[in-house]
Amino acid sequence: MKSALTRRFLPMLCSVLALVAVLALGACSAQQPAGSIRIGTMPTEDILPMWVAEEEGLFENAGVDAEIVVFDSAQGLSAALTAGEVDIAMTDPMRAVKLCESGTDLSLEWITLGATPEQGRFGVLTSADSGITSLADLANGTKGVGLAANTVPEYVFEQLCVQQGIDPASIPVSEVASLPDRYGLVAADQLDAAALPASMLALGQASGMVLLADDATGENVSQSVMVVRDAYNTGEGAKTLAAVREVWDEAASRINADPERYRMLLVEKANLNEQVAASYAICEYPMARTAQGEPAYPPAELIEPVLSWMSAKGYVTKNVSYDESNGSFVIS
Structure with missing residues (x-):
């Protein structure tokens, strides 16, 4: 009788154990960190979605070990990018071009503010x-x-x-x-x-x-952008960056849906003066991905006028072109 019961229930037991193993493996996979990333920024409103992500545990939920490093000056931020002390950073197209020209290979990943004229005036x-x-x-x-x-x-x-x-x-x-x-x-x-x-x-x-x-109306003139060092954007770094894009979009969506909820965080992190703390207009933030889930690289129509202006002013000494298909600069 015991042998018959064993033969009857053994396959069922094996199936249950296999299912438990699969579920456990899936849970472990979900908890595996996508990787670590150091995010450089100035204390400005342009980076608010990253602070929201930090505050509300979105990085942790995505399995990303993220560190937001704040710099007091654009020069300090640029030096950190060059030295590899940060992996991605919020900056502007002008500074990105000069970094590339000086030998720091990087690309523009998405617009942090300035996808429309109303953003980041x-x-x-x-x-x-x-x-x-x-x-x-x-x-x-x-x-x-x-x-x-x-x-x-x-x-x-x-x-x-x-x-x-x-x-x-x-x-x-x-x-x-x-x-x-x-x-x-x-x-x-x-x-x-x-x-x-x-x-x-x-x-x-x-x-x-x-x-x-x-420049809050009319032609769209100014943008801030997220840049990534090419040396980071490969292998595990590229996977982590993809996860950070999703985190940015989730945080930006939360801000856009209820901006007042994040006013005090913005005031604290961007060092807004108390005189404007209660009335300062909170921007709508652009997405880091397209509606199809692809990287939303800054469009050439916004970057090329900057390149032309820099060339005319003598701010670049080499020929610089921009590839909107991957956010990279070509310097010759």
């Missing part, structure tokens, strides 16, 4: 007492427009001038590399105006300063 601000009311008035200025060479604010300033039929070369400028210094100088009426990012435009307007123009 830049503009030109003047003091309340300057008497200046338009970009055209700046041609008669004596203190100059504060900006820094080969940066997004300079590019936006010149494009805004061109859009209004003004020759940018007709307007005196003053090189002020530090954004806080630039803001302080224009607030004290020691500059005719200053080219600044969104957070400082908002603070200035809240303080009674005058916005002369910005």
Whole structure:
């Protein structure tokens, strides 16, 4: 009798054990880390989805060991990319081109802000007492427009001038590399105006300063981008980057669905001034993947005008072209 029972139930027992083994293996596979990644950034709103992902455990859910490394300066961030101290980073197309030109191989992966004109605005601000009311008035200025060479604010300033039929070369400028210094100088009426990012435009307007123009409407001018070092984007690194794309999209979707839920996180991480903390407009964030699940590399129509401008200004010394099929630059 015992032998008969054994013969009857043994196959069933084996099937159950096999099923348990498969389920256990699947669970282990789901928990396997996709890999580790170091994400470099400045303390700006452009990277909010990464902070949301960190705060809400999205990296952990995706099996990614992610470290967000914050830098006080763009120069420090660029140096870390060059040295391989970070794997991907939020930066701008101008800086990405210069890094490639200097020998740091990288590619543009997705737009962090600037897929539409409303995202991540830049503009030109003047003091309340300057008497200046338009970009055209700046041609008669004596203190100059504060900006820094080969940066997004300079590019936006010149494009805004061109859009209004003004020759940018007709307007005196003053090189002020530090954004806080630039803001302080224009607030004290020691500059005719200053080219600044969104957070400082908002603070200035809240303080009674005058916005002369910005790029939030009309032609899409400015972008921030996520770049990856080519040395990282291979093998396990490429798999991890693909997982991070999915994490970004999930975090961006959460922000877009309920931006107010993340206001305090944005205020903390982007160091927003308390004067604008409650009213600062939270952007809608673009996706890192297309609707078909493919990488959403920045389109050539947004990057090529930047390359042409850099060439005309003498900011690049080599021929640079952009391949939107994989986000890479070709330098010859």
